[in-house]
Structure formats: structure tokens, C-alpha cells
Amino acid sequence: MLENKLGLVLGVANKRSIAWAISRAAATRGARLALTYQGERLLEDVKELAATLPQPALLLPCDVTRDEDIDSVMARIREEFGGLDFLVHSVAFAQREDLEGNYLSTGREGFRLAHDIGAYSLTGLARAAAPLMQPRGGGSIVTMTYIGGERVVPHYNVMGIAKASLEQSVRYLAADLGAANVRVNAISAGPIKTLAARGIPHFTDMWKWAAEKSPLKRNIDVDEVADTAVFLLSSMSRGITGETIHVDAGYHIMGL
Ligand code: 0WD
Secondary structure (H helix, E strand, O other), X not given: OOOOOEEEEEOOOOOOOHHHHHHHHHHHOOOEEEEEEOOHHHHHXXXXXXXXXXXXXXXXXOOOOOHHHHHHHHHHHHHHOOOOOEEEEOOOOOOHHHHOOOHHHOOHHHHHHHHHXXXXXXXXXXXXXXXXXXXXXXXEEEEEEOHHHOOOOOOOHHHHHHHHHHHHHHHHXXXXXXXXXXXXXXXXXXXXXXXXXXXXXXXXXXXXXXXXXOOXXXXXXXXXXXXXXXXXXXXXXXXXXXXXXXXXXOHHHOOO
């Protein structure tokens, strides 16, 4: 499904990361990958994981708050791959104190950080990646979001506001890049037990609640998200852009 495709994945932190499940699923379907890691502290783990992929991956450092990191990632991809077919953005951050208590107490710096890392980075990356996609006839960009960007989810707080910004960025980017046949979509995933999720107070309660209330009466697993990502990255979804697809066992349709 992704044979001969060249992809860039941001957000692999460990074996539980959604970005890692997407990387495995994409590489198994034939894609050649570049994976970024956020600083030296994650390099060893990402290297170990990458060694298990069917094809060798290019490993590149990238802190998405730094424009120079984004530029050097794209320069290396140009050198090594000569172009790019897809980009997976699976990155978010909020200060611990901003996920405790209520949204009302969010400070200026916490608000800025959550939006810079979780939302603006998609725009910066899309702008830098598009020139590598154009010569290959277009491309596909996929980001990760959560229902806390559409509805109020207790404790999700500033992350929810950043996800709302991310989801609207998807629509504006899709409009800007559509003429170049670069598609931009989001996956709104149900709760999955990853490192980032464990940082959200009462995550286990959210997880249990989602299983109880969702039409399918269960939680989703990370491979279900990865399979949807493969669909969005492949030509199977060539008519879809600016969309947010919920992979949440149907949870988002429920009123009560
Ligand atoms: O329930 C969940 N786990 C859901 C996650 C449900 C719905 C959506 N999501 C989203 C998250 O909000 C995020 O956007 O999926 C995306 C991936 O999250 P994940 O796989 O749950 O979490 P994790 O494995 O922690 O990956 C997020 C990574 C960071 O990991 P840590 O935990 O070390 O902060 O985002 C990366 C980092 O590797 N990251 C950055 N990468 C580059 N530059 C930066 C940065 N400045 N900050 C964080």
C-alpha cells in the first residue's frame, strides 16, 4: 500500500508511542522512513526501535520549537531521499501544572508552549515539507488529535485548546496546499495508554469511561489508529483532505 513511498514521522518517544505504531504499520506496507527524536535523551530508544523495522530508517534530531531543527531535517531528507511523500505529526506537550486544576488558571507561558509544540509545529513542518512533496506529485500529512479539542474533557485543559487550534490548522493547511495535491488530515483517537497519556491526571478514569460509553463498548488499540493512518497516507484516501477522522470506537457520536 505504501511501496516506494518516502515518509517522515515525528513523535516516536518509546515503544508505546502512537508514532511508533504508525511507523511499524507504514514500514510493513513498504514505506521507507525518516524518524525524528526529541534530543539525545531519546536517541538510544529510537535507534533500538528503528533497528526492528523491515528497512533501515534515517534518524534525525528535531525539537519542533526550533525552526533550525525543522530546516535541517528537511535538508537531510532532500539529500538522502530526494523528496517526501508523507509526514506524520504525533507531537504534543503541556506543563504538568496546566493539566491539574482547571483551565482558568492556565498561565501565559503554559498556553504558549502547548500551542507552539502541539499546534504551530504542524504549520512550520507542513511549510517546510511541501516543497519536497510537490516534485513527487503531492503528498499526505497526518496529525494526531483528541476529542478534548472539540468538547470539554476535565483535566485536558490547555491541551484541548491547543488541539482545537491544531484541528483548525488542518483545515487551513488543506486549503493552502490542496492545489499542490498535498492533503492534510487529522486522526482523533480515543484514549491510549502511552507516556503522554500517563501525564494526564485521572487518565485511567477517562479510559474506563470511554470504553463504557462508546458504541463499540471498548477502547481502541494503537494498531487501529496506525491502520487508519496508513489509509490516510496512501492513495486509497486520495479524495480526502481537511478531515478529522475519529478512531474512538464511536465515542464522539454520543450525547450521554
Ligand atoms: O490517549 C492518547 N495517548 C492520545 C494521544 C489520544 C489522542 C491523541 N493523542 C495525541 C497526543 O496528543 C500527541 O499529539 O497523539 C500524539 C502522540 O502522543 P502519544 O503517542 O500518546 O505520546 P508520546 O509517546 O509521549 O509521544 C509524544 C511525544 C513526546 O514524548 P514525551 O512523552 O517524551 O514528551 O511528542 C514529542 C516527544 O517525543 N515531543 C516533541 N517532539 C519534538 N519537539 C516535543 C518537541 N518540542 N515535545 C514533545
